[in-house]
Amino acid sequence: MDFCNKVVVITGASSGIGASTAKQFARExxxxxxxxxxxxxxxxxxxxxxNAKGIKPLIVKAELSNDDEVKNIVSKTIEAFGGIDVLVNNAGFGCKASIHDGIEPFDRIMATNIRAVYLLTSLFTPYLVKSKGNIVNVSSVAAFRPIKDVDFLPYCISKAALDQFTRCLAVELSKDGVRVNSVNPGATRTPFVQVAGFNKEQAEELYKIRDKVMPLGKVAESEDIADMIVYLASSRARSITGALHVIDNGEILV
Ligand SMILES: NC(=O)c1ccc[n+]([C@@H]2O[C@H](COP(=O)([O-])OP(=O)(O)OC[C@H]3O[C@@H](n4cnc5c(N)ncnc54)[C@H](OP(=O)(O)O)[C@@H]3O)[C@@H](O)[C@H]2O)c1
Known part of the structure; x- marks a missing residue:
């Protein structure tokens, strides 16, 4: 896989899956x-x-629920590199919330997990059409079924919306030669669980339980998800669009 001279924008690159993905693209x-x-x-x-290949990355600090900061990602990228070849919509978060918690957690989650994805993608689309580039969205197995034992209603809805965005957009942009795909991880060892409101001990306990119930006997590492993202973004995946790729150690089978 060769991404020489390709411009790859990764949201949520400061942590977990996004950080691993950025490093993997840099190595390519x-x-x-x-x-x-x-x-x-x-x-x-x-x-x-x-340090991988001596190519200096561009850092753009942005709160994705702020439209002006989303617009700034696009202008900074074009100013620095003149275009974009791959957009990885990875940033997202979960929080414990049920229907009893009212509309606030729903609005907060949707603002980052789906609205910002829509806005950023729409602003980059003319450049992706020009480069015949592609998009990889980071969804979740929570898009397919409720999360057991934890109230995660707005998060699950946001990822289901993201999957439909992937499929509809893949059709819409197919005539322009732009592919759109998604990866749908199951439990993956990152700060995600703690950001969602669990303390360190609870997070470790959760992973221990998951390690036992997963058919493959382990949760995923962020590098496992990054591998699939880089593959989907590469020309090896030239015949794949509108497809959702589950990486979950067999989680949704049991
Ligand atoms: N870990 C899992 O078990 C799992 C499973 C399925 C799907 N996923 C999905 O994988 C993606 C990456 O999550 P992760 O596991 O790598 O979690 P993580 O380590 O917590 O990383 C989340 C990233 O998203 C960024 N982010 C979140 N909200 C943001 C906002 N409003 N504005 C700008 N940046 C924001 C964070 O930025 P800062 O840290 O700089 O604030 C961070 O870089 C998410 O979409 C998540 O839903 C994770």
Whole structure:
């Protein structure tokens, strides 16, 4: 896989799956654009990316629920690199919330997990059409079924919406030669669980339980998800569009 001279924008590149994905693209000679909020974490990832092949990444600090900051990602990318070849819509979060918690968690989750994805993608679309590039969305197995034992209603809805976005957009952009795909991870070892409101001990306990119930006896690592993202973005996946790729150690089978 060769991403030499390809511009790859990754949201949520400061942590977990996004950070692993950025490093993997950098190892494949890509010019990476790292988007996130935590500047010091972004700088650490940027250093690792630069150490791979000597190509300096662009860092764009952005709160994705803010439209102006989303617009700034596009202008900074075009200013620095003149275009885009791959957009990885990875940033997202979950939080414990049920229908009893009212509309606030729903609005908060949708603003980042789906609205920002829609806005950023729409702004990059003319450039992706020009480059005949492609998009990879990071969804979840939570798009297919409720999460057991935890109230995660708005998150599950946001990822189901993201999957339909992937499929509809794949049809819409197929005439322009732009592919759109998704990866749908199951439990993956990242700070996600703690960001969602579990403390360190609870997170470890959750992984221990998951390690036991998963058919393959383990949760995924962020590199496992990054592998699939990089593959889908590459020309090896030239016949794949509108497809959702489950990476879950068999989680949804049991
Ligand atoms: N880990 C899992 O078990 C799992 C399973 C299925 C799907 N996923 C999906 O995988 C994706 C990546 O999650 P992860 O596991 O890597 O979690 P993570 O380590 O918590 O990373 C989430 C990333 O998203 C960024 N982000 C979140 N909200 C943002 C906002 N409003 N504006 C800008 N950036 C924002 C964070 O930026 P800062 O840290 O800089 O604030 C961080 O870089 C998410 O879409 C998640 O839903 C994860």
């Amino acid at each position: 000679w890509a010019k990476v654009v790292l988007v996130g909020r935590n500047e010091s974490a972004l700088k650490e990832v940027a250093t690792e990316c630069e």
